[in-house]
Amino acid sequence: MSPGSLAVSPSKVAPSALDAAVLRRDFPILDQMVNGHSLAYLDNAATTQKPLPVLAALESYYRHDNANVHRGIHELSRRATVAYEEARIRIARFIGAPHASELIFTRGTTEGINLMAWSWGLEFLKEGDEIILTAMEHHSNVVPWQLVARRTGAKLRWLEIDSEGRLAIDVLPKLLSKRTKLVTFTHVSNVLGTVNPVADIVRTVKQGSDAIVLIDGAQAVPHLPVDVAALGCDAYAFSGHKMCGPTGIGALWARKSLLESMPPFHGGGEMIRVVEREGSTWADLPHKFEAGTPDISGAIGLGAAVDYLTQVGMPAIAHHEKELLAYALGRLAEVKGFRPLGPSDLSQRSGVISFTLGDAHPHDISTILDSEGVAVRAGHHCAQLIMRCYGLPATTRASFYFYNTTQDVDRLVAGLHVVRGIFG
Numbered sequence: 001m002s003p004g005s006l007a008v009s010p011s012k013v014a015p016s017a018l019d020a021a022v023l024r025r026d027f028p029i030l031d032q033m034v035n036g037h038s039l040a041y042l043d044n045a046a047t048t049q050k051p052l053p054v055l056a057a058l059e060s061y062y063r064h065d066n067a068n069v070h071r072g073i074h075e076l077s078r079r080a081t082v083a084y085e086e087a088r089i090r091i092a093r094f095i096g097a098p099h100a101s102e103l104i105f106t107r108g109t110t111e112g113i114n115l116m117a118w119s120w121g122l123e124f125l126k127e128g129d130e131i132i133l134t135a136m137e138h139h140s141n142v143v144p145w146q147l148v149a150r151r152t153g154a155k156l157r158w159l160e161i162d163s164e165g166r167l168a169i170d171v172l173p174k175l176l177s178k179r180t181k182l183v184t185f186t187h188v189s190n191v192l193g194t195v196n197p198v199a200d201i202v203r204t205v206k207q208g209s210d211a212i213v214l215i216d217g218a219q220a221v222p223h224l225p226v227d228v229a230a231l232g233c234d235a236y237a238f239s240g241h242k243m244c245g246p247t248g249i250g251a252l253w254a255r256k257s258l259l260e261s262m263p264p265f266h267g268g269g270e271m272i273r274v275v276e277r278e279g280s281t282w283a284d285l286p287h288k289f290e291a292g293t294p295d296i297s298g299a300i301g302l303g304a305a306v307d308y309l310t311q312v313g314m315p316a317i318a319h320h321e322k323e324l325l326a327y328a329l330g331r332l333a334e335v336k337g338f339r340p341l342g343p344s345d346l347s348q349r350s351g352v353i354s355f356t357l358g359d360a361h362p363h364d365i366s367t368i369l370d371s372e373g374v375a376v377r378a379g380h381h382c383a384q385l386i387m388r389c390y391g392l393p394a395t396t397r398a399s400f401y402f403y404n405t406t407q408d409v410d411r412l413v414a415g416l417h418v419v420r421g422i423f424g
């Protein structure tokens with residue numbers, strides 16, 4: 001990333017002060033008309049937009065350095081390998097990982113969780129073992145465990161949510177036992193916005209069992225300062241595209257001893273030490289878990305994204321989104337029939353607002369908002385278990401990032417008044 005391409009430098013950004021209007025200049029995609037209106041992009045929990053330094057890093061890699069990594073003894077391959085491995089180091093540092101070799105590149109959160117399920121799960125789970133997960137999980141942290149439980153005979157046990165959409169943590173000690181082998185949950189809910197107290201939950205799990213703890217960080221790493229070592233968890237998965245990086249790249253961090261105890265997930269090139277007809281031995285971490293040609297440009301793009309986020313400042317991002325959330329919830333309360341889900345205590349939530357609006361169907365709401373140039377999401381948000389807790393088939397969801405402004409929120413509010421005008 002060229003330092004001059006960023007609109008702010010760290011020294012100019014106090015944790016409480018982030019100039020979204022200035023930062024937006026780094027996101028050319030935001031400056032466009034949609035259906036005759038300027039775009040208000042409020043679908044950031046689904047995916048985020050990419051700043052110029054990330055676009056530049058991708059283009060520069062393909063223009064100047066494109067080659068396969070770890071293989072060729074030639075200049076381009078050397079450069080590609082250095083860029084790929086340096087990206088790993090910067091991303092590992094960004095999440096507080098003690099060693100870069102503990103950071104496995106994946107296609108995203110879903111693949112990171114599947115890696116844990118199919119490698120760790122098949123190796124260590126057996127009949128009668130228990131996996132604790134929660135009612136607020138994204139399908140990507142439910143279905144892999146259902147599949148592995150069916151194969152191994154392990155049982156799934158569920159931590160419920162309370163009426164405010166918070167985990168019923170006081171019940172957790174009663175669920176823990178010698179049979180508990182894994183506790184897994186999302187750091188931040190993609191539907192409710194709930195920020196779970198990860199370090200406290202990990203402490204409870206470790207006091208009451210020998211289980212490992214896997215965190216789904218898809219909605220946390222983009223929005224909060226995350227330090228996996230301080231959280232005390234054993235493994236943590238996240239996606240690049242939700243944090244200004246390209247699609248198709250993400251990472252799984254896990255403790256070295258845990259990764260070393262696990263068999264490979266995929267077999268192929270890059271992940272072996274020696275291949276014989278009778279069998280093979282594995283490369284050292286992290287390569288043991290990165291079979292085949294990796295997403296080299298994706299890793300480099302994600303490296304540029306974490307550089308960008310670091311310069312903007314994660315505390316400043318978290319603070320800005322919290323202010324926007326408070327402003328939005330205040331203004332949305334003016335809209336008759338607006339009912340948000342999730343904790344009322346703003347200190348317990350992030351910049352995600354799922355809501356219902358009278359009897360209006362979420363798909364109708366988002367279609368009308370789209371005709372006003374406001375991009376939100378409608379549906380079950382890959383979290384049908386939460387929808388069931390609330391007895392809803394779907395909600396509308398607006399989700400913020402640091403480049404959103406109060407004007408974007410005002411556009412959402414105005415759009416919902418249009419919806420009310422149509423549906424009464």
Ligand SMILES: Cc1ncc(COP(=O)(O)O)c(C=O)c1O
Binds near residue numbers: 111
């Ligand atoms: C909480 C949560 N977990 C997991 C995922 C899956 O992420 P990906 O599709 O990038 O693998 C998402 C995506 O929306 C999510 O919000």
